[in-house]
Amino acid sequence: xVDPRISVVNERLKNIENxxxxxxxxxxxxxxxxxxxxxxTLAKKGCKTGxxxxxxxxxxxxxxxxxxxxxxxxEKGIIPPEVYGLKYMSIVYYSGNQVTPLRxxxxxxxxxxxxxITRWExxxxxxxxxxxxxxxxxxxxxRLVKNVKFLVITTPSRLAFExxxxxxSLLRGLEIPIVGIVENMKMDDSKFIQTQVxxxxxxxxxxxxxxxxxxxxxxxxxxLLETVFAKKVESIAAKL
Amino acid sequence: MHEWAxxxxxxxxxxxxxxxxxxxxxxxxxxxVGELQQVEIDILEYALSQLKTEKFEKTKFSIEKAxxxxxxxxxxxxxxxxxxxxDEKTAEAIHxxxxxxxxxVHCPKCDSPDFEVLEGRGVWLESIKGVK
Numbered sequence: 001x002v003d004p005r006i007s008v009v010n011e012r013l014k015n016i017e018n019x020x021x022x023x024x025x026x027x028x029x030x031x032x033x034x035x036x037x038x039x040x041t042l043a044k045k046g047c048k049t050g051x052x053x054x055x056x057x058x059x060x061x062x063x064x065x066x067x068x069x070x071x072x073x074x075e076k077g078i079i080p081p082e083v084y085g086l087k088y089m090s091i092v093y094y095s096g097n098q099v100t101p102l103r104x105x106x107x108x109x110x111x112x113x114x115x116x117i118t119r120w121e122x123x124x125x126x127x128x129x130x131x132x133x134x135x136x137x138x139x140x141x142x143r144l145v146k147n148v149k150f151l152v153i154t155t156p157s158r159l160a161f162e163x164x165x166x167x168x169s170l171l172r173g174l175e176i177p178i179v180g181i182v183e184n185m186k187m188d189d190s191k192f193i194q195t196q197v198x199x200x201x202x203x204x205x206x207x208x209x210x211x212x213x214x215x216x217x218x219x220x221x222x223x224l225l226e227t228v229f230a231k232k233v234e235s236i237a238a239k240l
Numbered sequence: 241m242h243e244w245a246x247x248x249x250x251x252x253x254x255x256x257x258x259x260x261x262x263x264x265x266x267x268x269x270x271x272x273v274g275e276l277q278q279v280e281i282d283i284l285e286y287a288l289s290q291l292k293t294e295k296f297e298k299t300k301f302s303i304e305k306a307x308x309x310x311x312x313x314x315x316x317x318x319x320x321x322x323x324x325x326x327d328e329k330t331a332e333a334i335h336x337x338x339x340x341x342x343x344x345v346h347c348p349k350c351d352s353p354d355f356e357v358l359e360g361r362g363v364w365l366e367s368i369k370g371v372k
Contacts, residue, residue: 001272001364001365001366002253002257002364002365003253003364003365004246004249004250004252004253004254004363004364004365005246005249005362005363006253007249007252007253007256008245008248008249008252008253011248011252056339074242076244076245076248077242077244077245078242078245078336091337091340094333094334094336094337094340094343095333095340095343096343098343098344099343099353100339100340100342100343101342101353101354102339102342103354103356105356106339106342107339109338109339109361109362110337110338110339110340113336113337113338113339113362114337116245116246116249117242117245117246117336119245
């Protein structure tokens with residue numbers, strides 16, 4: 001018994017110049033907000049950009065973008081709809097706002113299915129919002145997608161950074177490119193994370209201050225792009 | 241025509257296997273289609289016929305349906321997936337991503353969404369025959 005879907009995954013992604021997985025060791029560090037804002041910023045700059053939400057059990061990019069009642073077009077597969085200049089793909093097109101409890105094997109299967117049937121057009125960037133940690137989605141992306149690179153998000157927390165250290169160790173062991181590390185939700189002028197990143201020999205792409213206006217901008221892209229958070233993400237996008 | 245994408249996957253996977261095994265002419269491909277995904281076999285057959293390359297000129301594609309059997313991880317109850325009990329929108333969502341079944345279907349005995357698909361999920365290659 002052979003699963004035929006795997007053989008077409010890289011064919012489906014072959015017209016994408018850069019696949020950037022926005023990842024972290026822990027949840028709650030702001031991956032989805034960084035991924036969504038990064039994708040919007042790249043699109044605003046004129047890059048053809050896609051956003052793929054791979055957090056199947058807790059997707060949130062659709063809430064950030066304010067996506068409602070949209071369905072992909074079916075044409076020899078599925079074509080991601082355009083949202084604010086992004087080609088946008090998420091499991092919520094099918095699950096709606098209902099709970100989707102999935103075990104590891106189900107996450108793998110859903111991921112392979114979407115990679116095998118989604119027809120991305122020619123893109124400069126595909127930003128992938130990863131679920132937290134080094135579970136099934138991360139391992140499958142590493143197993144199946146040839147040219148993926150990682151952008152790693154941490155907070156100033158030593159706990160968050162310790163999990164990042166493990167993620168970096170995994171990626172390095174597999175010789176997966178790491179674009180750099182971003183420190184999100186910064187509340188003081190500590191250089192702890194920056195020093196740790198330098199000690200790891202990785203690019204420190206910047207720090208994003210804790211922005212208490214960000215919650216008000218969720219679901220409103222124009223407002224989101226006016227935040228301090230978005231301005232910082234813009235400077236990070238310039239380094240990709 | 242989501243079946244087209246799956247047919248492409250079948251042709252691509254068989255081509256890769258044939259290449260690896262030194263098969264120059266594929267004579268038979270047996271495909272199993274799980275009922276959970278509700279693939280339209282006619283469309284899949286048509287797509288396969290349109291996507292054939294030289295290697296597949298004499299290939300007989302045999303497509304067989306497999307019942308989707310589900311087993312509850314909490315109470316152990318086993319049952320067969322029945323699309324007739326679902327509305328059109330839900331059935332279509334499961335058609336595109338079969339794992340969405342966990343969103344809409346619960347164990348008929350204990351109501352848990354924690355069940356496994358024992359068999360009959362999607363499209364699988366059962367066997368390939370050919371001339372070396």
